[in-house]
Amino acid sequence: MADYSRLSRLPVPLLEWYRGNRRILPWREDPRPYRVWVSEIMLQQTRVEAVLPYYERFLRELPDIPALAAAPEEQLLKLWEGLGYYSRVRNLQKAARTVCEQYGGELPGDYEAVKALPGIGEYTAGAICSIAFGLPTPAVDGNVLRVVCRITGDETPVDSPALKRRCREELAPLYPEGAAGDFTQALMELGAMVCLPGGAPRCGECPAREFCAACASGDPERLPVKPPKKPRRIEQRRVWVVLSPAGVLLHRRPGRGLLAGLWELPGAPEGEGFPLGWETPAGAEPIGTARHIFSHVEWQMEGELWRLPEARELPEGWRWADAAALAGEVALPSAFQAFRGFLPKA
DNA sequence: AAGACGGGGGA
DNA sequence: TCCCCAGTCTT
Structure with a gap:
């Protein structure tokens, strides 16, 4: 059913598209590891537009990892006020302290070491290592899941851990030499700007339209398959x-x-x-x-x-x-x- | 595998 | 209203 061989045609046109259509974002202009790290934590389950006003202020007040490690809790929470998921900022500081103690205050350029830090899971470790360190480590978020399910025609429910693992395994060998950060961000950018959720995909401007299974089916919004929702x-x-x-x-x-x-x-x-x-x-x-x-x-x-x-x-x-x-x-x-x-x- | 964990923006 | 977002951690 799902045809993952279609993905092999993606990197070249996707990178081409990304270079002409990417948004200018502060963590893209200066992708030092600490800056990428902070951006990725803020962006967990949070839209780019919501993060922007918080990001610059946070970096201004806590410009490096030692400053973050030493910050009083009330300053941290004030900087995060209104952003939600407050354990993110607690874990961020906990991780900063670990980095100071174990790695001399600099984030290690190693996937397993980064992923072992509190608040950093599969996605964030892949994002940091590809964007900040140029490693071929996929970052599979909701955007990438949607893009991959549509291109391949995969009908596995999106909340399935097996699907996420499959995406990582299929994407890793496709990473272009010397363009890891761009490839990671291009996948997400495509999901955020073109391969939109719900009934609004802009297939006409998609660099993958010629080989996308969902586009060919004529009913792209059928994918990805979502799990039933639960009442609150x-x-x-x-x-x-x-x-x-x-x-x-x-x-x-x-x-x-x-x-x-x-x-x-x-x-x-x-x-x-x-x-x-x-x-x-x-x-x-x-x-x-x-x-x-x-x-x-x-x-x-x-x-x-x-x-x-x-x-x-x-x-x-x-x-x-x-x-x-x-x-x-x-x-x-x-x-x-x-x-x-x-x-x-x- | 399922819940807990914030908040906001757009249809 | 509902969806869902550059997810992670705990149980």
Whole structure:
């Protein structure tokens, strides 16, 4: 069924296409290993356009691996605030420390060594080693999976680990001498710009149209074959905006799990009272509802505003945050965006 | 093999 | 609404 021999015709026209159509991106202009590494971590499950504003700022504040290794956690989380998947930045720093201890502060140009670092899996190791070190190591992401399934006509479900392995094995021998980084990026660029998901592939401008099985079938969007989707859990929560002269009351989330270690507006499951056991003050007012959708869970929040005449002592894991703290040191995840309007403003 | 883990942009 | 994105880690 799947005809992987079609892939052998891809490298020449793909590279030609890439050189005339590639986007100018900061990590492409200066592909030093650290810069490529940071870009690849940020780009995990995240679109290029979303990453751009974060990338330059991150590199400016943490310009090299030793600086990353030494950064305080609050600076890391602030630099990542709103980007999501916060374990990425924790693992990034953990890996930076390992690189400082074991490799003198420079990323090793070796696939297995790179892949052994926390936060770096098959895809990211292949991307870093091909783009930054010129090694023929395929980087098979969602884009590449889609491109390969369509060209070969492979109907294996895209979430199958076997398919990913097959793609790596078939692509590795096709890597052109001296153009590993371009080939890796060209495959992804094609998926991002031409071989689009859903019903929008631009086969007319595709360098692979002459030998693509999906294009020839006349129904390219049939591939790749996607697994059935699963419903997400819904959680009802009450969320409090508690204001005092010292600022807004925040709670630090547990070190693991959803939004690990980030600050949040105090909340409780529907029906439970205020977490610190405080009495509801006179003048407490509802401030509307908000919904936030994560990939696997949905929060339905009812907001309540409390204005306290003076600040109170707080246990460990709680703090007051004024406008300056919110701007400079506290990372508040996007889930609370709807209530930002009630928070202290500079 | 299946879930957990964020958030946003486009159809 | 749903899809899905330059995925990885844990169970």
